[in-house]
Amino acid sequence: MQIGLVGLPMVGKTTLFNLVTNAGVDTSKYLTGKTETNESTAKVPDRRIDFLSRMYNPKKTTYAQIEFSDVPGLVQGASQGKGVGNQFLDSIRHSDLLIHVVRAFDDPDVIHVEDTIDPVRDVETIYMELLLADMDLVEKRIERIQSAKKVKKEVLAELDVLKKLLEALENEVPLHQLELSEQEQEMLQNYKFFSEKPLIIAVNTDEQQFKNGDYPRKKDLEELAREKNTRLIEICGQAEMEIAELPSEDRELFMEDLNLEELGIDRLTRTAYDYLGLISFFTVGEDEVKAWTIKKETSARKAAGKIHSDLERGFIRAEAINSDDLEQNGTMAKARENGLVRLEGKEYIVKDGDILNIRFNV
Numbered sequence: 001m002q003i004g005l006v007g008l009p010m011v012g013k014t015t016l017f018n019l020v021t022n023a024g025v026d027t028s029k030y031l032t033g034k035t036e037t038n039e040s041t042a043k044v045p046d047r048r049i050d051f052l053s054r055m056y057n058p059k060k061t062t063y064a065q066i067e068f069s070d071v072p073g074l075v076q077g078a079s080q081g082k083g084v085g086n087q088f089l090d091s092i093r094h095s096d097l098l099i100h101v102v103r104a105f106d107d108p109d110v111i112h113v114e115d116t117i118d119p120v121r122d123v124e125t126i127y128m129e130l131l132l133a134d135m136d137l138v139e140k141r142i143e144r145i146q147s148a149k150k151v152k153k154e155v156l157a158e159l160d161v162l163k164k165l166l167e168a169l170e171n172e173v174p175l176h177q178l179e180l181s182e183q184e185q186e187m188l189q190n191y192k193f194f195s196e197k198p199l200i201i202a203v204n205t206d207e208q209q210f211k212n213g214d215y216p217r218k219k220d221l222e223e224l225a226r227e228k229n230t231r232l233i234e235i236c237g238q239a240e241m242e243i244a245e246l247p248s249e250d251r252e253l254f255m256e257d258l259n260l261e262e263l264g265i266d267r268l269t270r271t272a273y274d275y276l277g278l279i280s281f282f283t284v285g286e287d288e289v290k291a292w293t294i295k296k297e298t299s300a301r302k303a304a305g306k307i308h309s310d311l312e313r314g315f316i317r318a319e320a321i322n323s324d325d326l327e328q329n330g331t332m333a334k335a336r337e338n339g340l341v342r343l344e345g346k347e348y349i350v351k352d353g354d355i356l357n358i359r360f361n362v
Helices: 013-021 047-056 087-092 119-147 153-170 182-187 207-212 218-227 237-244 248-257 264-276 300-307 309-313 323-329 332-337
Strands: 002-006 038-043 060-062 065-070 097-103 199-204 231-235 278-283 288-295 315-322 342-344 354-360
Touching: 002 013, 002 087, 013 038, 013 065, 013 097, 013 199, 013 237, 013 264, 047 278, 047 288, 047 323, 097 119, 097 264, 119 153, 119 218, 153 182, 199 218, 199 264, 207 237, 218 231, 231 264, 237 248, 264 278, 288 300, 300 309, 300 315, 300 354, 309 315, 309 354, 315 323, 323 332, 323 354
Parallel strands: 002 065, 002 097, 060 288, 097 199, 199 231, 278 354
Antiparallel strands: 038 065, 278 288, 315 342, 315 354
C-alpha cells in the first residue's frame, strides 16, 4: 500500500511521517521552503503477528508494509505556482490513498501560513488545490491531443471523456462523484487523478485538545467530512512522537495519561485498511512468520497467488485457522483437537487474521 501525506506547511505532516516510519527526518518550527519529498516504509503493527512470532520463534518475522510519501506543504494558489507550486504532487499520483494532515493546535512558535487556526478552511484549501491539479493534468492532455496533426479514432473518444472531466472539475465536482461507463473508465485507466483517490483527514491536535476531545470548528469539520464521504481521525503528533521515543516500559503510563489505547500508526493503519477494504492473512513456520495484505472477499486460491504464482496455479487445498482461535487454544494441537483447523477449497473466502498453509502440486 502506498500513502501520500498532503497539507499546508507547518501542520505536522513530517512529524506524522516520522511517527509512522521512524525515519527521523528533520522538522523545523519555521517555514524553510522545503522542496523535497520524504519517502520511507512503515511496518504495520499487528498484535497477531507478535503472538505468532512468540509461538513459532521463527528466524524471520515480516510485518505488512506501507510506503509513505510526505510532500512539501501546499498553499492556496499552489496550482498557479504560488509557494513551492504543485509539481511535487506527481510523487504521490500513484498513491492508493491520501492523508490530509490538518492543524488544530495553536502554538505561537509555529506560525500558520494563514495566521489563524481554522481546520475547515484548510481542508477546503487543499481540497481545491487537488481539484486544480487534476484540472491542470486534464487541460494539458486535451491541449496535446488538439494540437496533434493526426488524431486516431480512439484518441478522439478519449478527448470526449477528458472534456467531460474538465467540465466536472470546473464545477468543483471531484472525479469520484462522476458517473462514467466501463468504456470511459477503461480509457482513463492510465491516469491517476487525486480527486478519485480515497482521502483521510488527520486532525493534528495539541495535548489538551486531544484529552478534551475538542478543537476549533470540530463539529463543522465533522460535517464537512460527512459531506465529502471522507474518514476523519484525530492525532496528537508531538505527544505521540515523544511517547514513541520512550522505552517500552514507560510508554503505557504516558499513553494512559492521554487516554490512548494505541499509537497513531495503529489507528491510521486500521482506518486505511478499512477504507481500502484490505485485510491480512498469515503464513507461519520456523523459518518465517509473515503477514500478507489482500482485498476483502479474496478467494483462497487468489490469496495463495499472493505468496507465489505456483501456489495459485497448482492449488489443491488450504489448511486454515484463524489466529484468534489459535491464540485462545494455546497450541495448534489443541486447536486441531477442537476442530478449529479446517481444509478449505479454492473458492473459500479468506478472513482477516486467517493462518493459511497451502497444499499445491505443480
